[in-house]
Amino acid sequence: MAHQAAAGADSGDPTVRPQDREFLRDFHHTSRYGATPAGGIDRQAGTAEHGQVRRWFEERAGQLGLSVVTDAIGTIYALREWVPGAPFVLVGSHLDSQPRGGRFDGTYGVVAALHAVAAADAAVSAGLLDPRYNVAAVDWFNEEGARFAPSIMGSSVHAGILDLEVALQTTDPQGVTVAQALESTGRRGVDPAPKAAAYAEIHIEQGRRLERSGVPIGIVDRSWHTQKLLVSVIGEQSHTGATLMADRRDALIAASHVVVAVEEVVEEFEPETIVTSVGKFDVQPNSPIVVPRQVDLVVDLRADRASDVDQARGLLLERLQGIARRRDVEIEAQDFDVRPVQRFPADGVELAEKASRDQGVDSTVLATLAGHDSVPMNRIVPSVMLFVPSADGVSHCEREFTSDEDMVTGLRVLTGVVTRLVAGELADTASGGSDESGGAADDREDGRG
Amino acid sequence: MAHQAAAGADSGDPTVRPQDREFLRDFHHTSRYGATPAGGIDRQAGTAEHGQVRRWFEERAGQLGLSVVTDAIGTIYALREWVPGAPFVLVGSHLDSQPRGGRFDGTYGVVAALHAVAAADAAVSAGLLDPRYNVAAVDWFNEEGARFAPSIMGSSVHAGILDLEVALQTTDPQGVTVAQALESTGRRGVDPAPKAAAYAEIHIEQGRRLERSGVPIGIVDRSWHTQKLLVSVIGEQSHTGATLMADRRDALIAASHVVVAVEEVVEEFEPETIVTSVGKFDVQPNSPIVVPRQVDLVVDLRADRASDVDQARGLLLERLQGIARRRDVEIEAQDFDVRPVQRFPADGVELAEKASRDQGVDSTVLATLAGHDSVPMNRIVPSVMLFVPSADGVSHCEREFTSDEDMVTGLRVLTGVVTRLVAGELADTASGGSDESGGAADDREDGRG
Secondary structure, eight states, X not given: OHHHHHHOSOTTOOOOOHHHHHHHXXXXXXXXXXXXXXXXXXXXXXXXXXXXXXXXXHHHHHHTTOEEEEOTTOOEEEEEOSSTXXXXXXXXXXXOOOTTBOSSTTHHHHHHHHHHHHHHHHHHHTTSXXXXXXXXXXXXXXXXXXXXXXXXXXXXXXXTSSOHHHHHHOBOTTSOBHHHHHHHTTOOOOSOOOOEEEEEEEEEXXXXXXHHHTOSEEEEEEEOEEEEEEEEEEOBOEETTTSOGGGOBOHHHHHXXXXXXXXXXXXXXXXXXEEEEEEEEXXXXXXXXXXXXXXXXXXXXXXXXXXXXXXXXXXXXXXXXXXXXXXXXXXXXXXXXXEOOEEOOHHHHHHHHHHHHHTTOOEEEEEESSOOTHHHHTTTSOEEEEEEOOGGGOOSSTTOOOOHHHHHHHHHHHHHHHHHHHTTTTTTOOOOEEGGGTTSOOOGGGGOO | OHHHHHXXXXXXXXXXXHHHHHHHHHHHHHTTTTBOTTSOBOOOTTSHHHHHHHHHHHHHHHHTTOEEEEOTTOOEEEEEOSSTTOOXXXXXXXXXXXXXBOSSTTHHHHHHHHHHHHHHHHHHHTTSOOOSSEEEEEEOSOSSOSSSSSSSHHHHHHTTSSOHHHHHHOBOTTSOBHHHHHHHTTOOOOSOOOOEEEEEEEEEOSSSHHHHHTOSEEXXXXXXXXXXXXXXXXXXXXXXXXXXXXXXXXXXXXXXXHHHHHHXXXXXSOTTSEEEEEEEEEEESOOTTEEOSEEEEEEEEEESSHHHHHHHHHHHHHHHHXXXXXXXXXXXXXXXXXXXXXXXXXXHHHHHHHHHHHTTOOEEEEEESXXXXXXXXXXXXXEEEEEEOOGGGOOSSTTOOOOHHHHHHHHHHHHHHHHHHHTTTTTTOOOOEEGGXXXXXXXXXXXXX
């Protein structure tokens, strides 16, 4: 089969091919952009460091014979057009990172995309692959959302579920808009985004399931149901020295009980079926000698089943009311960023299983707990999402790690997936969709409370 | 006696004298500088609003026949010199506030000082008071320490326990130095501070003891022992979505347990003998989808007895180690800002009791839980500190309140104290001192860890 030739016939052989070495050289080169002393990277969206790695991506794409276009939200597409007028198989991920983030999250997928696209191009040139679609490697703008919320911005605009103007006017904590940040890094594009036929993405797992099971490839069949709650705890400001304990209405103590309650709610569920977190927590007035008047915090609830998230939310709201009563404070909670379970097409999962077998490697089907650019893309075109193992399951931190061997295995399977997609294997497959909308792309849930 | 005439002979009479009305008019006028919608003020040290109320103070002092000088740390002295070359009885407090603070804290004492000084001047002019010392109303710079830490800055520099250059180079969270803030509000003075002979201050109690007992005047005989702990909770940054609960080392959950432990430690002590707080609490990286890697927080411990603070500190450090073990995080704690119990001179307490009796009002002796400018001043000259009731005991918040009647009663007693001090009643009294130094002013404890 065509894709086998493109991906190389030495599957199962630990020998590193020249194209693997080239990929690894490119990948490790990217770690210098925004490098942190502890071995991570800090490349928040629209910063100078982010601009530098994106310039490298454009130059490297040019060397590989691809032509580069940038759309209005700053997503960069490196195109190879064999079939004039035909839509594109998009293959991508993101080059931005969290503050003091890891060098694999997102970047691996973008560099692998470049090399999978180059391999497909070589296969077409050699007459080994008959393309039905064109292909493009994609660097989506602002997947992380650390500087500009919401996350997964470029792909959400592409998929039509986030308004371009709303995205461009989003501000960072200093009041800089996305539009200004794109201009300052030269990435405020004017090109139309290429029309997509299918989407593929590879990413580190950011969990331990592959590592524990010893399986090198994960194939994502669904995303977890997620939602956030903005919680405001309102007490009364007073003097840390002069105010007796009984006279206080301390917002920080009450908010600390909220954080503990958010963790404890998982005890009501089966192990590893739900995760809950508080990542953002702001104290007012935040002065050493003032009892805090208010804490605003963001609760993040994620589970494989929507019903578990709903149940956890209900339990938590009850416990918050108990804390408010006991501590004589007000607690307000507001739902936002509700993201229902998204199903990736079964045909795509099957295609990825074949591509793994072609390489002689095992694969396993799993859910993604984290959001990825593939999630919105899956709503408009059939999408395939692959995982490679993460050491210790850690991510969004500097000691994030995936071995060269695992990255190369992932690149080979991704290349197989891309060549199959280019050949039109999912041409008759519908895009995926959320559980709430019965499987088709549907925006209704985005208005949910 | 001279001071009786100066303070007026209508003690116990609810009739408001013309000078009381003038004082109340001045006091309520100051509330417009930095006024907040909820009835408080926001006049952090060195801001434009703070500069405006200080300009009012200078103008009003001029109208009252006082001459104004400003020292190098920006403290303003409104002087009346009857005895050339003699030292000064200083009477003061502070015009700066906490963010969204109350309009009484500090400001009442400064406006009362102006009017007590004017009354003493009238008594001297009328031949009713024979001054041994001169007098000055003082607005100390940066008592609150909300913008520039440490608090009680101007009086600590005056007392020689804080280095002037260190204070001037202190920065706010935006990197602005005290020197720059003083220049921008025109208060970087070049005048030498007047030499002090004694100090008097009146302040709202910021507690409920006077209100509960129905006594209108509190006389402070000591400050509580206080200390702070800078606590750093260090976990590991990870992804709120992808990282399973068991794989996390969440610094925020551990820090929340620390906040709860800080409150719970008071249960080991008699009611109302100790207060513990966390007012400052900073989360890193503070992103909604990142499990926090670090929290830095400030613990504030205050008790009437040093031994209670030491015991609370010991219990807390033990509990912190338990939290660190259970949560698999590191917790570091560092002592700072240790302030031993300071005793005000017994002769000064007796003098204030007499001044209260002169006005026909009851007084009670109590400790101050909060720090005040009188605490460092008491280390270099005999000092007298008075309290008036605070409604509900609240302070450092917008609903802080003291009635006009209580303020006027306080002004009358303060005026009596000032005239007695001007007459030289504490001329043979030593300054106060900390418990550790055996009663005399001593700086040794400031180096304590």
